[in-house]
Amino acid sequence: MSKALIIGGSVGGLFAANMLRSIGWEATVFERNAEELTGRGAGISTHPQLHDVTRRLGIPFDDSMGIHIDTVVFLDHDGRCYDRRPTVRLMSSWGRVFRSLRDRMPPGSYRLGKSLLRVEQQAGSVTAIFADSTHEHGDFLIGADGGRSTVRELFLPGQQPDYAGYVAWRAMLNERDVPPATHEELFANFTYCLPPGELLLAYPVPGRNNETRPGQRAYNIVWYRPTTLPQLADSCTDVNGRQHGTSIPPPLLRPEIIAWSKAQAHALVAPQMAEIFERDPQPFFQAIFDFISPRIVFGRVALLGDAAFLARPHPGAGTTKCAIDAECLADSIAALGIDAGLAEYQRLQGAFGARLVRQGQRDGSYLTDQHNPREQLA
Numbered sequence: 457m458s459k460a461l462i463i464g465g466s467v468g469g470l471f472a473a474n475m476l477r478s479i480g481w482e483a484t485v486f487e488r489n490a491e492e493l494t495g496r497g498a499g500i501s502t503h504p505q506l507h508d509v510t511r512r513l514g515i516p517f518d519d520s521m522g523i524h525i526d527t528v529v530f531l532d533h534d535g536r537c538y539d540r541r542p543t544v545r546l547m548s549s550w551g552r553v554f555r556s557l558r559d560r561m562p563p564g565s566y567r568l569g570k571s572l573l574r575v576e577q578q579a580g581s582v583t584a585i586f587a588d589s590t591h592e593h594g595d596f597l598i599g600a601d602g603g604r605s606t607v608r609e610l611f612l613p614g615q616q617p618d619y620a621g622y623v624a625w626r627a628m629l630n631e632r633d634v635p636p637a638t639h640e641e642l643f644a645n646f647t648y649c650l651p652p653g654e655l656l657l658a659y660p661v662p663g664r665n666n667e668t669r670p671g672q673r674a675y676n677i678v679w680y681r682p683t684t685l686p687q688l689a690d691s692c693t694d695v696n697g698r699q700h701g702t703s704i705p706p707p708l709l710r711p712e713i714i715a716w717s718k719a720q721a722h723a724l725v726a727p728q729m730a731e732i733f734e735r736d737p738q739p740f741f742q743a744i745f746d747f748i749s750p751r752i753v754f755g756r757v758a759l760l761g762d763a764a765f766l767a768r769p770h771p772g773a774g775t776t777k778c779a780i781d782a783e784c785l786a787d788s789i790a791a792l793g794i795d796a797g798l799a800e801y802q803r804l805q806g807a808f809g810a811r812l813v814r815q816g817q818r819d820g821s822y823l824t825d826q827h828n829p830r831e832q833l834a
């Protein structure tokens with residue numbers, strides 16, 4: 457049986473493993489974290505293509521996978537609704553999608569504590585070398601190791617994602633902790649607040665234990681805020697003065713940074729949203745980056761998901777892209793064999809990934825253009 461080595465055990469690696477298994481391959485996932493991954497409940501938009509791929513894997517995308525939304529509302533600074541429109545959305549969570557894929561992996565095919573260091577290629581095969589001094593051989597290797605991919609760095613050294621100039625603050629409350637008036641007015645909707653140069657979205661998602669039943673769900677806020685590189689560096693510095701680069705584990709965020717973000721919420725966004733933000737004891741932020749890979753196939757190595765192309769989150773399609781990449785890779789290999797299949801994957805998903813990154817840049821220009829001098833605006 458042909459064997460794939462998959463680096464990265466998040467949604468990209470799991471879609472790849474499940475799709476390859478569905479065409480008769482042996483597929484093993486190697487995840488660097490020593491403990492099972494958890495999603496901290498982060499909510500995600502879903503798309504029909506994601507539903508189709510999960511169904512194809514035998515996972516019904518039913519009401520247990522997400523929450524249907526049929527109305528978008530826009531709130532002004534004082535919390536008044538000034539526009540309301542129909543929509544069709546199904547909001548899920550990273551954790552819910554991850555769990556449905558992870559549960560399908562047979563024992564021994566998902567290995568924790570395996571951090572890839574190097575890849576060696578031989579004629580028609582590949583070897584992965586891990587930090588614990590072990591190695592594995594396979595017919596090909598997939599780098600599904602995220603936006604800071606080790607696999608990509610090995611084949612495209614020095615090419616790094618670009619900082620978009622803003623961060624996404626995220627807050628989440630259990631449904632029962634949402635103030636009753638806000639629950640009645642807004643919980644079932646997709647809500648926008650648009651302070652000048654900023655963008656806040658709020659919507660219901662599966663609860664912390666992936667529950668979608670009323671009363672057990674959660675309410676999720678994503679608040680995009682322009683942030684200079686020096687501000688980002690300061691926000692990523694912990695109480696002991698240690699600087700963590702461009703991301704910091706939420707528990708290490710300095711209390712004064714959290715207090716400042718809550719004060720900013722009260723000053724800038726609708727009071728209903730500021731109250732949600734206030735009630736979350738541990739809001740956190742993610743800096744937004746994007747990256748277009750000039751290539752995603754290198755001999756018997758392929759990049760997939762965020763490792764291949766890192767798109768800003770505005771199209772809400774990162775997880776969907778993982779599913780589509782995995783489906784394309786498996787179908788191409790099943791139809792054409794490994795080498796021609798990988799070439800077909802490069803052709804199709806190379807173009808698709810670049811388009812998705814550009815779409816994210818266009819959507820994000822709503823934020824960045826408002827901070828450029830007026831004479832630079834088109």
Ligand SMILES: Cc1cc2nc3c(=O)[nH]c(=O)nc-3n(C[C@H](O)[C@H](O)[C@H](O)COP(=O)(O)OP(=O)(O)OC[C@H]3O[C@@H](n4cnc5c(N)ncnc54)[C@H](O)[C@@H]3O)c2cc1C
Binds near residue numbers: 468488602772773
């Ligand atoms: C603010 C925000 C909002 C978003 N909203 C949405 C949304 O609404 N809808 C949506 O679809 N997507 C959304 N996304 C994007 C989505 O979360 C990502 O696209 C998706 O998680 C990418 O999955 P991945 O498996 O490619 O990478 P990741 O989830 O980054 O996983 C990579 C994995 O590889 C592992 N790894 C890294 N290096 C190594 C190594 N050397 N060896 C072994 N393992 C390694 C990591 O530990 C990690 O588990 C959003 C993202 C952000 C930041």
